Amino acid sequence: MVAETAREFEALEEQARTLLGVFIKAGHEAVAPAVIQPADVYLDVIGESLRGRSYVFLDPDGDELCLRPDLTVPTCRLHIERHRNGDRPAKYCYNGTAFRFQPVGAGAAHPREFRQAGIESFGIADREKADAATLALVFEGLRTAGLKDFKLRIGDLGLFRALLEAADMPARWRQRLMHQFWRPDAFRTELMRLTQSPADTPGGVPNELLAQLDPEKPDEAVQLVSNYLDSEDIEIVGARTVGEVTDNLLMVVADQRAEPLSPRTAALISSYIGVTAPARAAGARLKDLMGSEGVDISDALDAYHRRLQLLTEAGVDVVHADFSAEFGRTLEYYTGFVFEVIVPMLGEASPVAGGGRYDKLIRMCGAPHDVPAVGGAVHTERLLAAVRG
Incomplete structure (x- = not known):
């Protein structure tokens, strides 16, 4: 799906200009983050799934660098360079190349070099409003570029984090389960282990x-x-x-x-992870699930419902959107609302767009504290293929 001809390249450029035009009109400043980035920042924040697929190398001075596997982290670093504390409200958009290793036979929808046209928003305190505005703008860009048939998939790590906070367990176990969230098999193994024998004695330690x-x-x-x-x-x-x-x-x-994790608590967490439903029905199902166990995550549920309402008011069809409790995308810096846009011809493994909330990433990139942040990006090669049908 990488552009191989001048005509293909021009088609991608025209599509990118269309997307950027929509984003700029909505008040996002066009920026061009550096392609080469410090590797340590990426390797700390992107998670295990992409860590092993990043192109990392040493420069002549011995510094470890990488080709950016996405454009969100470079945009965060650019924002910090401009505003040291990172908390000044700002909105950016971009169009650039990202690089991720793909095994032989991965398919045309998964090239090692691909383009992202996206938006990032920093420092907006009303999180649900910023989430809804981001997704609505991505939708507007897709429609303006000619995409008609697509499906929305959403998740919410804020709900999961609220459940862990409400559950009776040590803070270190919450961190452990949160870390494993993006690896379903490892998550279930860890959850089961905590109900039986929470401690594994390191080999060789008397x-x-x-x-x-x-x-x-x-x-x-x-x-x-x-x-x-x-x-x-x-x-x-x-x-x-x-x-x-x-x-x-x-x-x-x-x-x-420590006493092992209560089997009842483990069962509740397992039941939560298994919830998959239409977006509007999911909130009611989760409320019933928590109510049956006397667990209060009402603030997180209120935020979930408010976001859906704001999305509806912004023209996003949430009636046909799907919610999955274990959906968190592949990048481990997400902290709240996440989404992907799926087209039938490419399937769920190749979303044409995606994004979400990442309130801790600015601090992980060097700012002194967390900053509200949300963004979304379009995989332009996939978008062009979907528009052409």
């Missing part, structure tokens, strides 16, 4: 050392671990520090002393 460590005395634990490593002449491999090794061991100790 029980005598673990018995001496007290999660309430982290400084003392660091010294104990350091003394043990010295006495056994063990050298830490890689970039980890003694403090980081100790933190991991203290979590093991805390898990060993």
Whole structure:
């Protein structure tokens, strides 16, 4: 699907100009983020799925760089360069190339070099309103470019996070389950493990050392671990520090002393993950599910319903949209509302557009605190193929 002829290239350029025209008219500033990016930023934020598919290399100075696998992170970095704290409201749009490794035989809809035309919005406190405006603008761009037959799929990591916060479990288990959210099999394995034996003793670590460590005395634990490593002449491999090794061991100790996760709580989380329904019906189903267990996530549900209402008012057809509780896209920096636009000829594995909310990404890119942020991007090669039919 990569442009191979001058005519194909011009068709993609014309399509991109159409999309950017829509985005600029809506108040987004056109920018051109750098293609080459610091690898450490990407490898920390994009998640396991794309980490191994990023093109990473060393420059002559020994700095680790990468070809951008998306344009959201570069736009975040551009915003921070302009506004150090990252919290000044701003809206950007772009059209550029992204790069992701694809195995041989991945198909024309999954090239290693592809284009994204997208929008990003920072610093808008009314999250649901910004979510709805972003998706509505993406829809407007798609329709203006000639796309007619498409389906909306949505998810909401804010609902899932609210459920974890309401559930009776240690904070470290919430972090662990949140981390595994994007890997369904690993998530279910971890959830089951927490109901049985939450702690896995690291290989080679004697029980005598673990018995001496007290999660309430982290400084003392660091010294104990350091003394043990010295006495056994063990050298830490890689970039980890003694403090980081100790933190991991203290979590093991805390898990060993904790009661397993309640099977009832695990069943509720599992039931939530399994919810798939039309978008409007999903909210009622989730409310009933939580009510049956006395769990209150009403604030997150109110935000979900308000967003649907705002989308409807913006002209987005949510009646035929599908909600999936375990849908979170493939990029692990998302924190709330997520969406993908599906066309029948390409299928769910090749969305023509997608995006969502990522309130922690600006801080992960260097800002001093979290900043409300949401965006969406169109895969222009797929869009052109879908428009042509």
